[in-house]
Amino acid sequence: MESMTKWVYFFGGGKADGAADQKNLLGGKGANLAEMNRLGLPVPAGFTLSTDVCTYYYAHQRHYPEGLTDQVNEALRQVESMMGGRFGDPVNPLLLSVRSGARKSMPGMMETVLNVGLCSTTIPGLIAKTGNPRFVYDAYRRLIMMYSDVVMEKAAGVEPEEGKGIRLQLDHMLETMKKARGCVSDADLTAEDLQELVGRFKVKVKEVLGRDFPDDPVEQMWGGIGAVFASWNGKRAIAYRKIEGIPHEWGTAVNVQSMVFGNMGENSATGVAFSRDPSNGEKRFYGEYLINAQGEDVVAGIRTPQQVTIEGRKRGHSDLPSLEETMPPLYGQLVEIYHRLEAHYRDMQDIEFTIQEGRLWMLQCRVGKRTAPAAIKIAVDMVNEGMITKEEAINRVDPAALDQLLHPMLDPKAPKTIIAKGLAASPGAASGRVMLTADEAERAAEKGEAVILVREETSPEDIHGMHAAKGIVTVRGGMTSHAAVVARGMGRPCVSGCGDLQPLHIDFANKRFEVNGQVVNQGDWITIDGGKGHVMLGKVPTLDPELSGDFGQFMEWADSLRRMKVRANADTPQDAQVARRFGAEGIGLCRTEHMFFDGERIVAMREMILAHDVVGRRKALAKILPMQRGDFEGLFREMKGLPVTIRLLDPPLHEFIPHDEKGQAEMARTMEVSLEEVKRRVDSLKEFNPMLGHRGCRLGITYPEIYEMQVQAIMEAACGLVKREQFSIAPEIMIPLVGHVTELKYLTERCIAVCNRVMEETGVTLDYLIGTMIELPRAALAAAQIAQEAQFFSFGTNDLTQTTLGISRDDAGSFLTEYVGKGLIKQDPFVSIDQGGVGKLVKMAVADGQSARPGLKLGVCGEHGGDPASIHFFEEVGLHYVSCSPYRVPIARLAAAQAALARK
């Protein structure tokens, strides 16, 4: 029976129906109000209408459940008896606030009504009781402004014309009166002014909204409650929930609470405080307050707030006295309370308080938001204080937030001229001179210039320029475009897709680009913030990150708790060095394609591509061999015996040939062949869908000599180091884009032959592995067979996502954003693994692969290897390691630890 259901939860005077663990039912605010009561803290009495009421309300055409009214009345009676006043009473009136409170905080997204209960009968009583008519009329003014807006207009579904909303009109009347009276601030208006104003307000409300402002306290209360429930499905709230991934079914609770006033004179005040410093985590009480003010005044920033502590005042060089100085006993009480709350909740607290005529009331407490450095310091300190366990500490820090710690940041105080906005493709900030081609970028960098490379889009041909640059800007391409992926891999800041968001045109003829009429010439200084997607004029000073001792301690704990290894995707000794510094335990993906680009190599590579037969190709490849051997030596040396997975050549050959006529002509000249011949070859290599084309192991099969050369270089490098320097090395040779076990078998046999030959020639025996990427749906489906030939699987979830979903990541920009916006998918599947599709294939492949080959090594080397949500999935599936870009290694280490804890 519905009448049996408990819809309303009372709190007050040290008692509460609810508690902190009932956030789902009471919302965060309601649960904590209840809990503070249970702790015996001074909280204005009130009651919470549960989220179930909201659910019921929306399931029943906005009707309330039976019995709700009775339960509210009953709770209200309890509140009255606790607070010693009566709602609507002409002599001793009680005022109420009506506020929302969802499971998860949605700041500013839902409605609040204060001062509920003021009406023609209670106003004189309250004036008599407080002896302060100005305070009372001011409170009434606020009630009318809020209520007419929130309840009478918004919740009632009135849609005013632009600029004709009731709130705006009343604001305007207030301003007009202030002007007429020559007042600067609201506080300058007298009781009489305000009395006159509320009279006019009521006329205006009737005129605009066609209804009288309600004079019945009970009607006001229910109006407020209804407005809060209605605001759950307001446009702003829905949009916010979509972004934050909060389910629409959750609903909100409504908290009805006795009003207390910080604006009843010099012995009243209101403030917010944190039990530790939220910006750096220091263990010090930190807060701000205002004397004779209401909460909204603190938030609105009309008056300069004062520090709560003396120490805070001194640090801030403030002349305004601290609460510690103005109201020492109340300050003492507040300190005691925050200590109790922090000890009770075992986490840093964000509290709101009001002092009404010398009496302290707690209005809210919750776990405080904090910066990444603060999160780490607080977690480490609390473990050291014995307050929490290491496991709890690990779970308290959002891995994604670590990113803030690892990249240079723009000096927040420096002035900035933002000229373009694009996608925040790779975090960090960098300044440099604009260069419009990779070659020019490289040349400038060689001269010691800091360079920002600005391109239409990037391709593997630009890698040397991207390496040379401090940061990258592209006109086209999304979060997972070539530029974005490579930049994240290199740890270079990158702003991509500037053409979509803020049209940016490159004018190659005049070596400049133009954005919104602003012309920037090659060689001009610009600064980019890849964490925000901003491009700025000139040189904005940056601050270097500091990996503090707390960070090291924290990551050590994370490492001790995780099961999965974390490797890095690194192509060069430089990348490997960064990776090692960030704690990588090996290289999970070394892409070898750039080893064909630099300097003479590209000449030899093009010679190979133009060769008419295998003899010609071998001759060309022989020139590249010693250089690649050197590359691998450098990598092995840097990784000091840790495993290194090397992917054999993957991209299609056309990526190694210039696509423009000029480049082709130059190539023809260098190669000493006719332009015709170059063009013919270019034409024959052209592909409709390069992603699904002649690449990966397909190249290895049609031109076995390429992989043979690479394997020879790998093994000669490894065997040489073992022989000369007693290194221990375990190279893992990875064959890309396998779909059929026959492909892998064909290539594995050839690779083994080369390995054996090199080992025989050098007299060194080496434990090496040969494995494959699982990056095609067919590979996942045929995992049982492929595992017969593969010693390891590395899930290439980038390409696996592209093929499974049939989405080219380079082209997805035109619809993926809209998909997320329309709620068709929750997240960009290139950012967080699509568990319902790609994840299913990964699961199948893991199970089939392991049952075919017990002990099969399993890892992931796609972008998802650095995404916390995906890492949780990989932990569940049982992979042995994840591999990600060097700058994401700490994030992956932490996420892997959290995933391991979650699994227990």
Add this chain to the structure above:
Amino acid sequence: MESMTKWVYFFGGGKADGAADQKNLLGGKGANLAEMNRLGLPVPAGFTLSTDVCTYYYAHQRHYPEGLTDQVNEALRQVESMMGGRFGDPVNPLLLSVRSGARKSMPGMMETVLNVGLCSTTIPGLIAKTGNPRFVYDAYRRLIMMYSDVVMEKAAGVEPEEGKGIRLQLDHMLETMKKARGCVSDADLTAEDLQELVGRFKVKVKEVLGRDFPDDPVEQMWGGIGAVFASWNGKRAIAYRKIEGIPHEWGTAVNVQSMVFGNMGENSATGVAFSRDPSNGEKRFYGEYLINAQGEDVVAGIRTPQQVTIEGRKRGHSDLPSLEETMPPLYGQLVEIYHRLEAHYRDMQDIEFTIQEGRLWMLQCRVGKRTAPAAIKIAVDMVNEGMITKEEAINRVDPAALDQLLHPMLDPKAPKTIIAKGLAASPGAASGRVMLTADEAERAAEKGEAVILVREETSPEDIHGMHAAKGIVTVRGGMTSHAAVVARGMGRPCVSGCGDLQPLHIDFANKRFEVNGQVVNQGDWITIDGGKGHVMLGKVPTLDPELSGDFGQFMEWADSLRRMKVRANADTPQDAQVARRFGAEGIGLCRTEHMFFDGERIVAMREMILAHDVVGRRKALAKILPMQRGDFEGLFREMKGLPVTIRLLDPPLHEFIPHDEKGQAEMARTMEVSLEEVKRRVDSLKEFNPMLGHRGCRLGITYPEIYEMQVQAIMEAACGLVKREQFSIAPEIMIPLVGHVTELKYLTERCIAVCNRVMEETGVTLDYLIGTMIELPRAALAAAQIAQEAQFFSFGTNDLTQTTLGISRDDAGSFLTEYVGKGLIKQDPFVSIDQGGVGKLVKMAVADGQSARPGLKLGVCGEHGGDPASIHFFEEVGLHYVSCSPYRVPIARLAAAQAALARK
């Protein structure tokens, strides 16, 4: 124990160790020789070394199993006693033939040695016995020529220089002697000549091969046996097996049989015959023979063969007497034998016989090869004769062979000048004037010209030209290129990829193409044979196909036996008409994209693409609406109430915009916008991988107005017909490229709204279905969810193959052929479904879809819907229908019947 294993199977004198059902063990030839003995037919005695010997031989470094020699000797003794002669006997010598005989016939791929047993001791005896020294020396000459080539050179692994093979040298000596003696044919050489020649032969053999020609009959026999086994792994045989898909493990049997001679005089003869006419299936005994000749003479075509029957002689207007006339009793015996064999094997027989000195010997019988028309006539006749069941009849015809019956053919007797060879992309022959652009092709066709469209490659922009043309030639693209797929769909002959096989260059400036120096101008006549991949100069006369009464009867039986329905992929009323004529039971895929191309539509479509907002787009679409409504009306009318599945717009928008500057300029002029604007839009639509791009339902989601217009056109057409003409119509609306159920849900809701609106407006209630294509791996993986929203699944196995395997079919040419060649994959996965990958997904989707929605309708509309092997798979999986191009409908009907029978 090995010695217990039976390796050798004797046959002769009405007895045999083996029987017809032991083809796997004895090979086809050996099994049938055994069977003929069991039937009491006159067969020269002999024995078969089983395929197990071959397997053993290759598994044991080419050694024979223990006990084989004893078993051969034992069998040889039985042969001797049966034939009344002795192998190697100086007085009454027996000669042997040694022939291969695999499970499946591999004509000409393996070796044969005849006349084994002739040597210095047996030659005089045989001369004495036959009184015919010329015959004996001629036989010896043949033995030396065959044996030295096959055994002493090939099987021994001798690799002679080009032109220095022993066979060539001996041939040359034979010719030299003939010249010296002034002889025209071998038969003119005397016994003495031949005796001299064999003497020289032996010297030559010793000189070239370094060994004496063996003079020991037993050595000769084992040499022959070894050569046959060795030839199983000869290059030719391996290549043949790859093409025919015969497993290398099967091995061959060896048949050692007593020689009989058709060249022992005028009372000897040899011949081949068929129990029914293999070219048209007529029930008449048909064969050819030669008097005084050996079997190889018939095959070699040196002498004009004579007809076996009088009727045959008359039909062939031959002056040479028939066997029926020259040897009436033996003819009578042969007729009796063929009747017995046909009745016994219950199929048309291909027999070989030899008459030695008035005695008839049967050397071989097997099921006869036949043309497609013959196969159908024989099957139908045999059912009518009560010889076989309908089921057997259905299983006797290769569905792929039906293709021969459905397209016009080139007159085989007409002279042809082949100027280029490409891929046989779409069968049939056509002649027409060369046109190099779709527009010109259309214009010429409008004037009543027959046109062959010759293009670099085709795209959806060329569709009108392809429709207008009688046939299509492309320079680039494989068997599954756009041109090939569309041409097959339209039933147009097509030769694709002419540039790869025989470089063909189009010279657009001079409106001509050039191939191997031959220039063909626009407007010149050419003829193409899409079944062979030939392009010919001029007009080659063609013959129209005739769908005979037998064909109709046969297909009726097939229809009665199959479970799956067969629909056609048809886009226009014309296509639909062809489809209906070929027995389609509905349309499984109507691609709507071409409905946006013709005439004014493309103008409106481009207007939509250039529009800045939804209002502009709707305005443009409104112009297309009535035309599409007309298209659908035509289609519904043609299909007379059969189900019609209509796929909403699928290709990316850039396919509707010209890609060349000239076309863009023209478009800008027509649209009255600047070229700049057109170019900007073209740029913004450019995609790296269009296959994985902004197409299918992704378009429908970003531009809902497109699908809304299409659904409106469909429903208005359907409701209008129902209202005006009392039609019964069940349109099936198909949403392409769905990966997430959310996409389908989003679009389904919108489609239903439009349907309801149209039904309300017209007052007609219609049963319509909304379903989806399953063409992405993710769709298959999420089938359980998708089935919640979809009323049917149609597997789009073309795209599903592309994505699952990660292979762009337009780009696969550069490696897929090599994959097949290297044995990495058995078949082009775009021709026959990849059961290990794509098939797994189909299976999963069927199971998950059906359990989520019992009664879910399941079909396939990819190219695989017309491939017999794939159809077997779809039957196993339990699809409800297959859909294929109209010209493949009969093939699919037959294959579906065979699949249903196989399942039972």
